[in-house]
Amino acid sequence: MPTIVRASVALLALGLVVAPDALALSKRDQAAVEALNQQMQAAEARYRDAMVKIANADPAGNADVDGALEDMEDVMAACAKQKGCSPTTMLTAYKRLLKQNADAAAGEETPDDGADDGASLAADVPEAARAAALLSADGQRFVKMVQYNPAVQAGIRRWLTDMRGPLIDTYENYQYMRQLMWPQFERAGLPEALLFGVMAKESNGKVHATSRAGAAGPLQFMYATGRRFGIGPDATGFDTRYDPRSSAQAAAEYFNERLGQLNQSIELSLAAYNGGEGRAQRVYNSTGGRNFWDESVYNQFPAETRDYVPMVIAAAWLFLHPKEYGLTFPKVDAKPALLRLSRPSSIYELTICMGNGGTRDGYMRALRNLNPRYQAESWLPAGTTLSATTRMVGLYNRWCLQGQRAELASTLVRSNASSAIVRTGPVTPLPAEDAEIEGGGVGAAGAVTTSPSVSKAKSKPAKPTSYTVQRGETLTAIARKFQCDTGDLAKANKLKAPRFAIRPGQKLKLTGCEG
Structure with missing residues (x-):
């Protein structure tokens, strides 16, 4: 895809995912917004002049087009950070330019003098529009980027039968982490359905999941790949591959990199995610960029990847169309809130004292997912702040501070199974002459009992230091x-x-x- 179109698609991504600030603007903000509008108009004028140069075979046209698009990208990036700036308004200029080139392609012949860059842009408009559909915040458009075929249907069948439980678990787990993960994909212009589908197949939404191969976290990053995208052991020793926010940001960057190199193909990008980006790129290059479902492409991936791609798409499809398949996802009260411990506790203890709270499985998984740095049995001192929900905070204040349930939870987590074994003294076998018991059979022949000395209490052993x-x-x-x-x-x-x-x-x- 030409540089012009790649830049255009990136511009679309910025424009479609950022909402303008609806609050009242100060004079300073108004001036800043007006300055950005003027910069965008100047960039648009520069772009139009550059297209004229290209049509006239002026070699300076290509550089001017790239410069104009870079100016537009800078304005869009600044607009996203500026209070009161509307990316939608800024995007209007780009839409006019795209329409202009599409109209030119429909009504004019391509010159034969070598100045074909403008025509190349026009020829790539359908592909750019296809990419823009993926980059739209409207997740429903995800379905236009994938092929709904028998392999995907087989995946849907599996998710709705023997894998229905894990699918529903994934949805419930994801709802608690959604405010951490979805914004990372949204800012990158990627559909939420893709995030959900990958998570469903990789970890069922369990942040501490680790594979035998060493992949870790809710989106299962290998160590080396994670380091490439900024996740791994931090200064405290915590592996941020287990952090929902960090792993989602890394995955969004990974997918955008793959989509940019694999002609915006979700299937091939998923194949790279599972089977290795090097393999996916070699297959793509060797087959002339054919579709994943083309036999020459499909058969070059291992069986695991051939299963992985349709399963992810199937989970994403069900995420978008649950009612069509009689699928009801649970309603989750996931409004985020901070929970400050008033007394020492652990996630295990909190899980017990909070109870189910109207949920099916209680809150242990949610607490672990929202607080990946802590192990479930770790003793957390008073004053520790945990990520939770408003519902959890209410249950904590009601049941975990005092009362019978709070004491019961404390007793249970402090119980020591080994203390159930009572030591009364050494066990001594009967002398040989006393081993036979009158009327004894198989069960009695090998009977043993304690010697009379066993009943005597022994002195308590000294405490270990x-x-x-x-x-x-x-x-x-x-x-x-x-x-x-x-x-x-x-x-x-x-x-x-x-x-x-x-x-x-x-x-x-x-x-x-x-x-």
Whole structure:
């Protein structure tokens, strides 16, 4: 696609996803908006002059066209940041230019003097319009960019039968994260249905999902690819591939890069997402840019990718048309709010004391997805602020601060299974001469009992004062094992919240533990 069209499509993306500020404007803002309008008019005039030069075979025309479009992009970018500026108004200039070239293509013959750039733009207008449909904020237009064929129908059948549960789980999980993820795709001009479809196939909306191959997060980024797009371990050691907002932003950038290189094909871009961008680009180049469903293209991808592409499109299709298939997605009260802990707690404890709150599965998954830096069992000190919803905050204040349910939740999360085993003394087998029992059979032949000395109470063993961390253990698990408070144990060993990181072989002081 020529530079002119690529720039035009990018311009469309900016214009179609930003809404003007409806608030009253100050004189300063009004002046800034007027200046931007004048800059856009100047860029439009420059573009028209450049098209005349191209028609007259003036070599300076190409450079002037590129410069004019760059000016328009700069104005659109500034407009998006300027209060009171209407991108829709700014976009009118671009629409006039596009229509002008389309009309020229319909009524004029292409000159044979080598000045064909203007005609090339006109010839690419249908493709530009097709790209613009994808970049529209109207997610329904997603369906115009994909082929609805038997492979997609088979995917829909699977989502509506044995995979209906995971599809509904994905929708519910996504609703809690929507305010974090959707704006990243919206700003990039990508349809929400694409985001949902990818998430449904990749993770079912579970931010802590990790594959055997090492892909991580709700959108399953491999480590190297994630680093390319700005996600991975941060300064605190947290892997931002697990963060909904960061992963969505990276995915939006990835898809726009692929779409730009693969002729705006969603199918090929999805094939790249799953099967590798290098493979997708080689297939695209070697087949002359044919459609994903062309046999020469389709058969060059592995079976996993051939299954992945229609399954993502099928999930996206159902996201847009649930009623047509008798599919009812749950209503989720996901209005965001901050929850400040008034007392030490964990996500496990909050899940118990909040209860279901009118939901099917309660709030553990939502709390984990909204707070990916914390493990479910991590002990969080009072004053910690969690991302939640207004509904969760209300339930927390009602049930988690005091009362029977709050105490019950606290008891349950602090329970230590090992403490259920009562030590009464060593078990001693009967002497050989006492092993036979009158009337005994198979069950009695090997019977054992405790010696008389067993009934004598033994002195209680001394409390342990230290413990060596074993592989796979967490501080919370150790605190439960020795019946002590996680916060106290962390403080005694100078471990920093919220992760309380420990390592195998580390010696811990068991201050305040029962043993």
